[in-house]
Amino acid sequence: MAERIEGLRLPRTQRRQQILAAAAQAFAETGFHGTSLADVATRVGVSQPGLLHHYPNKQALILAVLEERDEEDSRYLDETFREADPSVVDWLMALCERNAQRPELVRLFTVTAAESLDPAHPAHEFFQVRYQRIRTMVAHRIRVDQDRGRLARRVDPEGLASELMALMDGLQLQWLMQPPVDMCGLLETSLRRLAAGPDGQTGAASQVGARQDA
Template identity: 40%
Template sequence: MTADIPTRRRGPYRKSDGRRRAILAAALQVFSSSGYRAGSLRDIGMVAGIDPSSILHHFPTKEALLQAVLEDKEEHDLENLPSPEQVAPRDIPTALLRLAERNDRVPDAVALYAVLAAESTTAGHPSAEYFRMRTERTRRDFRELFEHMDAAGLLAEGIDPEYAARSTFAMWDGIQTHWLIDRTAVSVTDTLRRHLQSITRVSEI
């Protein structure tokens, strides 16, 4: 009597996870080009190559899908945003520029934030609270980084951490919008570099 030899099989959870990732990627593409309200499950299904009804097996509502897309994007951003404990004060501008360079390689994700951030200011938009909290959190994270630089005497004269955080956040978001409109007209990284050179004492960035 011979023992059964186990075979390696692709479990249903692996197939399900792959389908979920495909839906998230398709939703990111559709929401970034059409916005949340205009982008439909039918459009997302066409991009993902699946029946729109199948999307609801993974995400019960369109709003839940939007939330999952935003959380997925933020998870990747947090992995790349430096913290004061991880980087020397003088290296903070360079670390921020690396994040800008990474964003250059994912224009759909940048477009998603630009489109939805503007759209979220309209009444009843499902991501309004997300973007309110995201704005507060990003401003706080930037402020902590610049406080780290300030303690080391690396902010330019007359520049305080709060102003450095607000101006950097506003300039970065704004120049990314210009870049999305015409990617040959501006460089997000070069503009951010000049801004950081003007508000810090670190010129070799």
């Protein structure tokens, strides 16, 4: 079903994608409180009532942006490892390399995550749930690596998952600054050191080099 807005006839799905892309850019640049619906509407080239036809308020819009970007990442990782048994190293490196191609979205999540520390922020619950979900996913990957003999049993999966998330978040923040750090290079170095263990055997980390050199 198509709709007419500002003289342009676009399918509803396509218009929503335009709105989400423009909103993501605006929120990344000025944060939730600094972004207005009028600004997003101008970026898209629609009227503000036209924008509100799709998203009733700014709170709904930012949640839609964040949820859409998370779903895109999930689809990407599922497709990348559809027929593979990725180690936690492979999984995190694939995510890092994807993020390195999308600085505006990394900025969006970095800025919004910081803002959402305020319990009144519309994305406060979203980020609480998101961090718990990602910790669970990473911890699961660590347990699989332990079962495969790729990581030592002494490692606490939940604790290590929190450390790895903190490492990625910190590297992303430094990568956004000028001059930027080598986000994925530093992450790979840390993950190789983790997977090597005290005996110096590379284990899971060797898969990263094999994938990148292929």
